[in-house]
Amino acid sequence: MENALPACKGRPREFCTDQALASALRVFWSKGYEGASMADLTEAMGITKPSLYAAFGNKEALFHKALxxxxxxxxxxxxxxxxxxTARGVAEHLLRGALKAMTSQWEPKGCLGVIHSVACGAEAESIKAEVVARRASSQAAIVGRFQRAVDEGDLPANIDPAGLANLIFAVLQGMGVQAGSGVPSEQLQSMVDAALALWPSR
Amino acid sequence: MENALPACKGRPREFCTDQALASALRVFWSKGYEGASMADLTEAMGITKPSLYAAFGNKEALFHKALxxxxxxxxxxxxxxxxxxTARGVAEHLLRGALKAMTSQWEPKGCLGVIHSVACGAEAESIKAEVVARRASSQAAIVGRFQRAVDEGDLPANIDPAGLANLIFAVLQGMGVQAGSGVPSEQLQSMVDAALALWPSR
DNA sequence: AAAATTCTATACCGAGCGTTATGGAAAATG
DNA sequence: CATTTTCCATAACGCTCGGTATAGAATTTT
Structure with a gap:
């Protein structure tokens, strides 16, 4: 049933699904799932509502593919x-990577995950759960990485890997909140520098 | 026109506005401005819609009073x-105070400000701007306090007060995101401990 | 060329939203 | 006690939402 073969009968699709999906992502990214109306989506994607439903199923399925x-x-x-x-390299890559991703000039500011982690209406409940679950798995990976660093002596033995991973994720999420609410990137840059200056050395 | 004098003519109000406002706050706090429908609000407040409009104006005015x-x-x-x-005392009070406020057993988890700092629909645009402005003024106060600490030698001279204040606010906001998305308070507690362990000593 | 298939476009559907008008009951004033 | 004022409750309004049915245009295969 999937469009595995492009050589199918009938009139072919007149728009590029990947490009349309990328446009939809930008809408969800800047307005959130509930804030993005079908009219917003179809306008940004350059297609009509029936085309969207035929190509992506429904709004929730479209969001999942965008996610x-x-x-x-x-x-x-x-x-x-x-x-x-090194653990410091992990932290630095996380912080600087997040800063770049959240303050791109051509993309919406902020973090798609953060937007959907905070509570909104009831219709987005399952979406929030999904986003939160994905973040939890990422966070667990970081915890494991920091635990390894402690075991290897790369991090001081007296620090708590889970607490440290939780902390750095909180900084990333706070960065997402601030970037999404208009804080200029230079200010976020200084925040990243401050965080790395505090990182447990040696 | 304000209800300055309770000794007025006519039938008196049958509900306590303060109590109703507190109930409305809990709804906004857990569902957000847009996620909180008038039906949600009136049910939680125990009053009908016309009573709400007579007492508080409209939904946005009600939110402002709740804020x-x-x-x-x-x-x-x-x-x-x-x-x-001390600057460390400031940081510790901020972190522990936020943790307590965001994980109370009798109140919604998370932070009202964080919820409304992330983008949602267009109707909440002015509300977002208001919340963001209030946070900015709090943040500026913390920057000034840290600057004073640097001047007094309470903080090392090589650190950037603005960057540090931005960082601690990001941690608070990240805590709000996590608390609002189900992260248990023990985990947030360990995050606070990790943050304070990293705080520039001396 | 003809038939079959899938596209796009317009209009519509039921539901829920914030808000307000209408009516009747209740309490304070004179 | 009568009047007046304000309350509460029901219902409706206009609007937007996500989702869909219908119909016509376009491109493929047979």
């Missing part, structure tokens, strides 16, 4: 951070 | 923090 795209393209820095050789 | 109440009652720890003798 996958976001995680694959905009959250790559989290996966890269896990590969850094 | 004032929130700031006066639940954000007292921020004003108290400014009076702490």
């Amino acid at each position: 996958d795209l976001y995680e694959a393209e905009k959250l790559a820095y989290i996966r890269e951070a896990l590969d850094q050789p | 004032d109440l929130y700031e006066a009652e639940k954000l007292a720890y921020i004003r108290e923090a400014l009076d702490q003798p």
Whole structure:
């Protein structure tokens, strides 16, 4: 049933689904799931409502595909951070990667995950749960990475890996809140510098 | 025109406006401005819609009064923090006060300000602007307090007061995001401990 | 060329939103 | 006790929402 083969009968689609999905992502990213109306989405995507429903199912399915795209393209820095050789490198890559992702000139400011982690209407309940679950898995990976750093002596033995991972995620989320509410990127830059200056050395 | 004198003609109001406002605050706090429908509000407040409009004006005016109440009652720890003798005391009071305020057993989890700082629909645009402005003024006060600490030698001279204030506010906001999305308070407690362990000593 | 299939576009649907008008009951004033 | 004022309750208004049915245009395969 999936459009596995583009060589199908009938009139072919007149728009690029990937491009339309990218446009939808930008709408969700800047307005949130509930704040993004179907009219907003179709206008940004350049298609009509029936085309959207035929191509993506419904609003929630469209959001899920946009979320996958976001995680694959905009959250790559989290996966890269896990590969850094030192715990400080992990933290630095997380902070600087998040800063870049949240303050791009061509993309909406802020973080799609943060927007949907805070409570809104009842219709977005399952979406919030999904976003929160994805963040929890990322956070668990960071906890494991910091635990390894403690075991290897890369981090002082007296620090709590879970607490530290929780803290750095809180900083990332706070950065998302601030970036999404108009705080200029220079201010966020100084925040990142302050955070790295405080990082437990040696 | 204000109900300055309770000794007025006609039938008196049958409900307590303060109590109703407190109930409305809890609804806004847990569902957000847009997520809180008039039906949600009137049910929680125990009054009907015309009574609400007669007593508070409209939904936005009700929110503003609830926001004032929130700031006066639940954000007292921020004003108290400014009076702490040391910068570390300020930070500790902020972090522990926020943790207590955001994880109370009898109140909604999370932070009313954070909820409305992230983008949602267009109707909440002015509300977001108001909340963001109030936070900015609090943040500016913390910057000034940290600057004083640097001048007094309470903080190392090489640190940036604005960056540090921005960082601690990001932690508070991240705490709000996490508390509002189900992270248990013990985990947030360990995050606070980790943050204070990293605080620039001496 | 003809038939079949899938596209796009317009209009509509039921539901929920914030808000307000209408009516009747209740309490204070004179 | 009568009047007046303000309350409460029901219902309706205009609007937007997500989602869909219908119909016509366009491009494929047979």
